Amino acid sequence: MIPSREIFFNIVPAGVIAAYVLMIIPIGLLAYGLARRVRRWRLGQAENRFDQMGHRIWNMVRMSVLHGRIVRTRNLYGGIMHAAIFTGFVTLLIGTLIVMVETDFTVPLLGFSFFHGNFYLGFKLAMNVGGLLLILGTSMALYRRLVLRPATQQTSGDDLLLPATLLILAVQGFVQQALRLAMTQDPWAAWSFVSYPVALALQGLPMDVLARLHQLNWTVHLVTALVFIGYIAYSKMIHPFTALANVLMRRIRPRGELNPIPNMETAENFGASKLEHFSWAQLMSVDACMHCGRCLEYCPTFNTGKALRPRDLVLEIAGLQADRGGIFSGVLGEEANTGRFRWGRGGERELIGGAVSTEEIWDCTTCGACMEQCPVFIEHVPLIVEMRRNLVMEQNSFPQELAPIFTSLERLGNPYQNVPAERADWTRKLEQPVRQMSEVVAAGETVDYLFFVGCLGSFVARNQKVTLALTRILQNAGISFAILGKEESCNGDPARRMGHEFLAQQLAMKMVDKMNAYNVKKVVTGCAHCFNAIKNEYPQLGGNYEVIHHTQLIDELIAAGRLTLNEASDITQEKVTYHDPCYLGRYNGVVEEPRRALKTIPIVNLTEMPRNRKHSFCCGGGGGKAMMKDQSATRINQTRAREALATGASVVAASCPFCMGMLEDGIAAVDEKSGVRVLDIAEIVASSLQAPAVTAQRETV
Amino acid sequence: MRYGLILLAAGVAVLLMSEAGEWAALRMLAVVLLVGGAIAAGIAGGAHPQSAAYIKRVGAIFSRNAMCAVAILLTAPALAVLAASLYGALVRLTSSNAAGDAPLLILGGVVALILLALASTVVVLGTGAIRGKTPQQPTEKQA
Numbered sequence: 061m062i063p064s065r066e067i068f069f070n071i072v073p074a075g076v077i078a079a080y081v082l083m084i085i086p087i088g089l090l091a092y093g094l095a096r097r098v099r100r101w102r103l104g105q106a107e108n109r110f111d112q113m114g115h116r117i118w119n120m121v122r123m124s125v126l127h128g129r130i131v132r133t134r135n136l137y138g139g140i141m142h143a144a145i146f147t148g149f150v151t152l153l154i155g156t157l158i159v160m161v162e163t164d165f166t167v168p169l170l171g172f173s174f175f176h177g178n179f180y181l182g183f184k185l186a187m188n189v190g191g192l193l194l195i196l197g198t199s200m201a202l203y204r205r206l207v208l209r210p211a212t213q214q215t216s217g218d219d220l221l222l223p224a225t226l227l228i229l230a231v232q233g234f235v236q237q238a239l240r241l242a243m244t245q246d247p248w249a250a251w252s253f254v255s256y257p258v259a260l261a262l263q264g265l266p267m268d269v270l271a272r273l274h275q276l277n278w279t280v281h282l283v284t285a286l287v288f289i290g291y292i293a294y295s296k297m298i299h300p301f302t303a304l305a306n307v308l309m310r311r312i313r314p315r316g317e318l319n320p321i322p323n324m325e326t327a328e329n330f331g332a333s334k335l336e337h338f339s340w341a342q343l344m345s346v347d348a349c350m351h352c353g354r355c356l357e358y359c360p361t362f363n364t365g366k367a368l369r370p371r372d373l374v375l376e377i378a379g380l381q382a383d384r385g386g387i388f389s390g391v392l393g394e395e396a397n398t399g400r401f402r403w404g405r406g407g408e409r410e411l412i413g414g415a416v417s418t419e420e421i422w423d424c425t426t427c428g429a430c431m432e433q434c435p436v437f438i439e440h441v442p443l444i445v446e447m448r449r450n451l452v453m454e455q456n457s458f459p460q461e462l463a464p465i466f467t468s469l470e471r472l473g474n475p476y477q478n479v480p481a482e483r484a485d486w487t488r489k490l491e492q493p494v495r496q497m498s499e500v501v502a503a504g505e506t507v508d509y510l511f512f513v514g515c516l517g518s519f520v521a522r523n524q525k526v527t528l529a530l531t532r533i534l535q536n537a538g539i540s541f542a543i544l545g546k547e548e549s550c551n552g553d554p555a556r557r558m559g560h561e562f563l564a565q566q567l568a569m570k571m572v573d574k575m576n577a578y579n580v581k582k583v584v585t586g587c588a589h590c591f592n593a594i595k596n597e598y599p600q601l602g603g604n605y606e607v608i609h610h611t612q613l614i615d616e617l618i619a620a621g622r623l624t625l626n627e628a629s630d631i632t633q634e635k636v637t638y639h640d641p642c643y644l645g646r647y648n649g650v651v652e653e654p655r656r657a658l659k660t661i662p663i664v665n666l667t668e669m670p671r672n673r674k675h676s677f678c679c680g681g682g683g684g685k686a687m688m689k690d691q692s693a694t695r696i697n698q699t700r701a702r703e704a705l706a707t708g709a710s711v712v713a714a715s716c717p718f719c720m721g722m723l724e725d726g727i728a729a730v731d732e733k734s735g736v737r738v739l740d741i742a743e744i745v746a747s748s749l750q751a752p753a754v755t756a757q758r759e760t761v
Numbered sequence: 762m763r764y765g766l767i768l769l770a771a772g773v774a775v776l777l778m779s780e781a782g783e784w785a786a787l788r789m790l791a792v793v794l795l796v797g798g799a800i801a802a803g804i805a806g807g808a809h810p811q812s813a814a815y816i817k818r819v820g821a822i823f824s825r826n827a828m829c830a831v832a833i834l835l836t837a838p839a840l841a842v843l844a845a846s847l848y849g850a851l852v853r854l855t856s857s858n859a860a861g862d863a864p865l866l867i868l869g870g871v872v873a874l875i876l877l878a879l880a881s882t883v884v885v886l887g888t889g890a891i892r893g894k895t896p897q898q899p900t901e902k903q904a
Contacts, residue, residue, distance in 0.1 A: 073780050076780065077776055077777065077780050080776055080788075080791065080792065080795060081773060081776065081795070083795065083796075083799075084769060084772075084795050084796075084798065084799035084802075085799075087796055087799035087800060087803070088765075088799040088800070088802050088803040088806070089803065090803065091799060091800040091801075091802070091803025091804050091806075091807070092803035092804070092806045092807045092812070092816075093803075093807075094803075094807075095803060095804040095806070095807025095808065096807045096812075096813070098807075099807060099808065160792075163788075164785075164788045164789040164792055165789045167785070168784075168785035168786040168787075168788060168789065169786050169789060195876075195879065198883075199879060202882075202883065202886065205896065206886075206896055209896070215895050215896055216895060217890035217891065217893065217895055218890075219895075220886050220887065220889075220890040220895060221887055221890045221891070223883075224883035224884075224886050224887035224890070225887070227879060227880070227883050228835070228836050228839070228880060228883060228884075228887075231839050231843075231876050231879065231880045232836075232838075232839045234876060235838075235839045235842045235843060235876075238842070238846065239842060254872060256865075256869075257865050257866070257868040257869030257870075257871075257872050258843075258846045258869045258872050258873050258876075259869070260850075260862060260865050260866055260869050261846040261847070261849040261850035261853065261866055261869035261870060261873060262842070262845065262846050262849055263849070263853075264849045264852060264853060265845060265849065273838065273841070273842055273845075276838045277838045277839060277842060280834070280835045280836075280837075280838050280839070281839075283835060284835045284836075287831075287835070385813070386812075386813025386814070386816075386817070387813070
């Protein structure tokens with residue numbers, strides 16, 4: 061006897077016909093919901109996301125289907141939960157399709173049956189495992205929503221209805237199988253290891269009762285499945301479509317690169333004040349959000365109680381889009397999805413001021429923690445910058461403290477109202493002079509590196525010390541370099557992140573022209589923001605250079621034996637903790653080089669803060685926030701300072717002048733008497749430097 | 762929309778033919794026509810300017826209480842079977858002729874109990890969610 065079973069066992073033909081006819085309703089509703097969404101996305105601006113399709117598809121498979129982005133060591137519970145639901149659901153879906161192929165295709169059309177023997181036994185086993193996984197995953201989801209209740213999750217009706225429906229579907233499936241096994245005395249019943257014991261317990265019931273219950277349960281299982289399919293497009297269950305589409309179509313440029321406004325002179329609008337001003341891909345991305353709240357885990361504004369919560373911002377835009385598209389309806393549609401950020405509030409609202417508040421827009425430090433965490437690659441920062449662009453460039457509406465910053469950047473090329481002629485004044489404190497690019501070129505010579513000092517390193521006394529330390533390191537290692545001196549200006553990063561794209565492009569273009577004129581090939585920066593802008597954004601303007609951050613260069617020099625470090629220095633025996641700047645670590649993946657550089661100093665005892673590397677916590681100074689007021693009760697820099705102080709370190713190592721300033725202020729505010737110092741890695745290394753025995757000034761690394 | 766409806770009508774006709782005349786080979790064609798028709802109609806409906814208003818009107822028919830009743834009706838058979846299974850396991854375990862099956866019956870009872878407990882819980886939660894009741898988050902306090 062070959063193991064198999066009758067498909068549509070105990071189901072009357074009318075039931076089969078009804079099943080096929082009824083399925084057109086939910087499939088139609090699903091197609092309708094998807095079509096409405098796609099129509100909304102198509103109203104967005106054009107953007108090419110169809111390049112490198114092979115890479116995109118592989119990335120989608122790796123990150124989403126194989127859960128590379130979902131199961132992460134710092135979020136194992138959520139990752140395992142999703143993997144269980146996904147695996148269970150997909151297994152059961154494939155199982156249903158296999159039955160359909162057998163009964164509707166291979167047997168009637170090809171006269172070939174495969175649903176028997178070992179395949180059938182494996183199928184039974186797989187279906188039971190799939191059902192168990194689905195029950196496990198949905199139970200974990202409900203447990204998290206109802207019992208664990210992490211601070212990053214806000215539960216709507218939708219968040220409960222979906223796992224509840226999936227769990228009921230799985231239970232109905234097991235019950236259906238148990239009833240059939242009880243009726244048929246299936247000799248291979250034990251392969252259905254979940255249903256079989258239940259079937260044994262049911263065997264006392266009369267056969268006609270079992271048959272009636274089997275038919276009834278089959279009917280309600282079918283109707284539940286159809287209701288579920290119909291609900292997909294109107295709930296977060298749409299994410300298998302939208303999230304996969306978003307991962308497939310995600311921006312594959314460096315994450316630290318913002319898209320420029322093309323053809324600024326002829327552009328009809330700047331930034332986004334309407335949904336249609338976002339690109340189609342951005343409009344699609346907000347529909348991919350499934351409220352998991354991972355974007356909040358390391359978000360500095362959420363963690364300090366500010367108005368901006370990246371998840372809510374995305375859902376506010378998604379809600380407005382849904383209202384405009386008239387996608388949701390009825391009591392269930394509205395009630396299940398109404399939260400403080402959701403739809404049902406009217407499509408007539410304005411984007412800025414209606415759906416999204418200006419406070420949210422200006423709260424963002426652009427640290428990218430939300431984007432780093434988002435399992436479906438939603439890019440929150442570009443959405444915010446688009447709205448900032450509109451506020452600044454069209455509505456002339458921005459925090460008042462930014463007005464003098466913009467004016468200073470425009471007139472003087474730095475945000476601090478310093479005279480450009482004073483840019484190289486710090487070099488007077490050096491024993492060994494530093495050459496300027498103009499002198500080098502005039503002499504018909506070349507240098508290996510342009511040292512892009514940056515505004516803080518040039519003008520602010522505290523940061524000048526770092527610049528001097530770095531210069532001593534370069535000189536000590538015999539690096540051939542020069543600076544732009546008074547020809548240097550702001551790289552444009554703060555203006556760009558604050559939404560003044562016109563000013564940002566003006567400043568960046570000036571630098572690109574100058575650096576190209578001097579035939580610069582390699583750039584070393586002392587600032588994470590300069591590093592990110594020149595490395596990732598200058599190529600947009602024709603500035604293509606090999607850009608290296610000073611911590612990377614120091615690490616290389618130490619590894620190459622170009623720097624010899626003393627056993628003792630002024631930080632002897634001190635415990636040091638390192639703060640990763642967002643624009644260095646998170647955006648550009650430079651996390652190990654600074655640590656290696658610190659560890660090579662023999663007496664440094666490096667200790668880590670709980671949030672480190674790509675999971676670092678922002679200092680609060682990015683996105684122009686270092687120049688804006690933070691008047692909330694809990695300041696971001698103080699939160700980070702507390703974390704640093706809790707390590708017991710007496711030195712906080714930094715590698716970005718903005719972080720340095722924010723952390724110094726934070727430590728002073730939290731515990732002025734702690735005596736904890738904030739030092740740049742260049743200062744720590746420079747304090748340990750031995751004088752070079754033989755320094756070859758023109759050597760290259 | 763017209764093409765979608767034509768495909769749907771054709772699909773229903775082919776399905777009836779396949780079942781009535783026992784031409785099972787036609788069933789796959791019926792499935793293709795029905796699914797294709799549903800998708801075509803759905804997409805065409807999505808493009809219709811008034812469709813959102815129509816859908817809203819249809820959606821408004823369903824009250825919360827009606828949706829709750831539907832949810833309970835859909836889950837009741839499974840709950841009843843699980844309860845019967847639990848009862849059946851107990852009855853057979855207490856009878857004299859269950860000695861050989863006892864471990865499996867105990868397992869069956871445990872599985873039925875777990876599934877019953879889970880399903881009952883989600884029915885309560887689901888109907889609560891339909892009625893607009895969601896658990897109060899403590900606060901979205903800082904992590």
